[in-house]
Amino acid sequence: MLEARQLVLRRGDRQWNHDFVLEPGRTLALTGPSGSGKTTLLEAVGGFVPVHSGELLLAGTALTGLPPEQRPVSTLFQQHNLFEHIRVADNLKLGFRHGRPDAASWSQVLAACAHLGVDELLERYPGELSGGQRQRVALIRTVLRPQVIVVLDEPFSALDGDNRQRAGDWVHQQIRDSRRHLLFVTHQPDDTARWADEVLAL
Numbered sequence: 367m368l369e370a371r372q373l374v375l376r377r378g379d380r381q382w383n384h385d386f387v388l389e390p391g392r393t394l395a396l397t398g399p400s401g402s403g404k405t406t407l408l409e410a411v412g413g414f415v416p417v418h419s420g421e422l423l424l425a426g427t428a429l430t431g432l433p434p435e436q437r438p439v440s441t442l443f444q445q446h447n448l449f450e451h452i453r454v455a456d457n458l459k460l461g462f463r464h465g466r467p468d469a470a471s472w473s474q475v476l477a478a479c480a481h482l483g484v485d486e487l488l489e490r491y492p493g494e495l496s497g498g499q500r501q502r503v504a505l506i507r508t509v510l511r512p513q514v515i516v517v518l519d520e521p522f523s524a525l526d527g528d529n530r531q532r533a534g535d536w537v538h539q540q541i542r543d544s545r546r547h548l549l550f551v552t553h554q555p556d557d558t559a560r561w562a563d564e565v566l567a568l
């Protein structure tokens with residue numbers, strides 16, 4: 367279970383107070399207007415923004431004092447998620463320890479690439495992909511890493527129609543089946559209705 371207990375975040379003269387509980391396998395959508403603090407909360411979970419007071423707990427253990435590299439958190443930022451100088455396949459491998467996924471993990475990656483329609487792109491460089499293709503590759507890498515908390519900042523913004531539906535369904539099912547925790551930011555009420563088990567409106 368992931369819990370924010372009297373969590374207080376500050377940026378400049380802005381302050382946010384968060385209290386929520388997210389059970390394993392469940393998805394929390396963060397909604398709200400631009401500047402309302404959605405990214406700030408994701409960054410605090412990842413350890414990139416300091417916590418002013420209160421606690422973030424995973425299964426009762428505080429994450430709050432841990433630096434980002436020691437947190438069990440896999441993050442998809444809004445931008446800059448792929449390394450431009452290496453091929454898509456190598457970008458996907460970088461999600462795993464020493465950049466070397468075991469055979470089972472790699473076949474899971476390949477199955478996800480086929481399912482989300484990016485399996486023909488593995489030998490390309492990121493600069494040779496469309497925005498939507500880049501987003502799907504980065505999404506696969508972020509979600510299939512083993513970390514028990516996944517945070518996604520507007521993960522479907524470059525996708526629409528069938529691609530969006532398929533990607534959202536896939537993420538939701540991955541999180542549910544592996545009993546991890548997902549926080550994602552969206553501006554689309556449809557995304558919340560389809561995939562959120564809980565909603566935090568900021």
Ligand SMILES: Nc1ncnc2c1ncn2[C@@H]1O[C@H](COP(=O)(O)OP(=O)(O)OP(=O)(O)O)[C@@H](O)[C@H]1O
Binds near residue numbers: 398399
């Ligand atoms: N590095 C920073 N230093 C100081 N203030 C910041 C910093 N980053 C963001 N802010 C401010 O914190 C507030 C919340 O920003 P945040 O990015 O969390 O909002 P958001 O809800 O994710 O917005 P958007 O939907 O536009 O991405 C804003 O007022 C923003 O200007």
